[in-house]
Amino acid sequence: MGWDAITNARATLSEATSTHKLLLEGNDALAQEKSRAIALAVSKQLIHAQEAMLSVAQERSEPFKEIENLSPALKLRTKIVKYLDAYYLANESGAGSGDPYCLLCWERSQVLIHLNRKSPTENCCPNCDRDYLAETTGFGI
Ligand SMILES: [Zn+2]
Numbered sequence: 001m002g003w004d005a006i007t008n009a010r011a012t013l014s015e016a017t018s019t020h021k022l023l024l025e026g027n028d029a030l031a032q033e034k035s036r037a038i039a040l041a042v043s044k045q046l047i048h049a050q051e052a053m054l055s056v057a058q059e060r061s062e063p064f065k066e067i068e069n070l071s072p073a074l075k076l077r078t079k080i081v082k083y084l085d086a087y088y089l090a091n092e093s094g095a096g097s098g099d100p101y102c103l104l105c106w107e108r109s110q111v112l113i114h115l116n117r118k119s120p121t122e123n124c125c126p127n128c129d130r131d132y133l134a135e136t137t138g139f140g141i
Pocket residue numbers: 102103104105106113125126127128129130
């Protein structure tokens with residue numbers, strides 16, 4: 001809709017400008033009632049153009065909102081590393097350290113969810129319920 005809305009708004013503004021010019025030029029010759037009718041028409045045209053421009057502005061802001069939403073995930077991407085079947089925060093040397101984050105949650109939704117110990121041999125994600133082998137998702141590495 002973006003370019004169509006802009007084209008429509010420009011046409012409406014052009015029409016409103018022409019009507020307004022007519023109102024200004026013919027003010028003396030026009031009856032007061034006719035002047036009011038023209039002024040009302042201009043107002044309606046301006047409102048229509050304003051709505052069209054608002055629609056375009058909202059549509060154009062969507063990609064920027066998407067970038068803002070992705071930005072935290074992109075920043076985190078440089079601070080985490082994959083090791084075996086989990087993600088970890090990177091230490092100063094770039095190696096993973098600390099407790100494991102769910103591999104699946106990060107790769108699907110770019111959210112970091114700490115795994116829980118389910119048993120001596122299994123860890124589990126409290127968000128997606130995926131089970132992992134404890135030996136490939138170690139704690140406190
Ligand atoms: Zn998960």
